[in-house]
Amino acid sequence: MRPIFQKLLLSALIALVALAPARAGDRLRLALQKTGSGVWEIAVITAFGLDKQAGLELTVTELANTDAAKIAIQSNSADIVVSDWLWVARQRADGAKLTFYPHSTAIGALMARDKSVKSVADLAGKKIGVAGGPLDKSWLMLRAFAQRQGVDLEKAATIVYGAPPLIAEKAAEGELDAALEFWNFAADLEARGLYRALDLRQVETALGAKGSPVVTGYVFDEGFAAKNAEALARFFAMIDKARHLIATSDAAWRVAMQRIPAKDPAVLALYRKSYSEGIPARSLAEERADAALLFSALADIGGPALVGRATKLPPGTFYEAAPASAAR
CATH class of the missing domain: 3.40.190.10 (Periplasmic binding protein-like II)
Structure with a gap:
């Protein structure tokens, strides 16, 4: 093939590549x-x-x-x-x-307006709002922490589940005695006059966490x-x-x-x-x-x-693949 035709062919291929749509992500x-x-x-x-x-x-x-x-x-x-x-x-x-x-x-806290609430024992007879559902991890940990102190929160208190914004609003308006909230809503409630009766980091440590x-x-x-x-x-x-x-x-x-x-x-x-x-x-x-x-x-x-059925953390719960080779 003559050089001039090679150049024309190369130019045509380059033009086709340029006109082709970019590969979608x-x-x-x-x-x-x-x-x-x-x-x-x-x-x-x-x-x-x-x-x-x-x-x-x-x-x-x-x-x-x-x-x-x-x-x-x-x-x-x-x-x-x-x-x-x-x-x-x-x-x-x-x-x-x-x-x-x-x-x-980042983890939340049990927020209360009445400063007499200083421990899980003080929650007996109280109306507690729980952000999330009955299987939310923070709520399960608080229940386990309370059980270690002889308190069954589901029996000792009235529990109200709801979306975090709803629970926060009910707590701020005084409809709840205490609210177990996500960390960001706990910050809002703190600004609105409630205090941290129990930080969930304390609960994690009490249940065995090292960090x-x-x-x-x-x-x-x-x-x-x-x-x-x-x-x-x-x-x-x-x-x-x-x-x-x-x-x-x-x-x-x-x-x-x-x-x-x-x-x-x-x-x-x-x-x-x-x-x-x-x-x-x-x-x-x-x-x-x-x-x-x-x-x-x-x-x-x-x-x-x-x-559930497990007695220990099931293998594979944490994703094993290393993301270090990520960047393009």
Whole structure:
């Protein structure tokens, strides 16, 4: 072939490549609680183009509560949700193949207006609001902690379950004597005159945790993970970038703030501090070890009603793949 025809052919091929549509990013379907910090991260990811940098296309559905997330992942309406490792362990014990990757160590508190509430024993006869459902990990841990002190909260107190915003509002208006709230709503209630009767970090330590264990994580199916391991690795690396931007960049924090109902600067500062402190910093082995200790404590005290069929943390509860090779 003559050189001139070679050049023309090469030019034509280059033109065809240029005109061809770009390869779409790997699509991931997320279902996130609309009041959770996961939506802050998505807002920052979108604003800073981190999804495009990672070669990902994110479809996000916002949900009213944690139970809706569980339904979404079980019905295959989402690829990834945020939930807690205890629920994943329960599902694995029943044969499901869900697995968990750490998201945050931030944990809530039992908030009260009456300062006479200083221990779980003081909750007898009280009306307690619980953010989430009866299988929420924080509530299960509080029940186990109380049982160690001879208090069965389900019998000793009146329990009201509800979405975090509803429980927070009822507590602020005095309709509840105490409220077990997620960390961000606990900050709101503190600003509205309630106090921390019991921080759940104390409960974790009392039940055997060695450090500040991860509380929430990304939950997905093992089969999905096997088919999308590389995309998941890029997703986790992208989330890590977003988290550290929120913690260190005022520009990113301003984006995240748009998703936070609170407007008081002092409350917002507390949000950012608590969020930043909740970024996981320990090894997966350390997280798994603490989870195993807490799971055993729950199994010993509450039995199948709390932890399902398992007597120890089921293998595979924590996702094993290392995301270090993520970046494109």
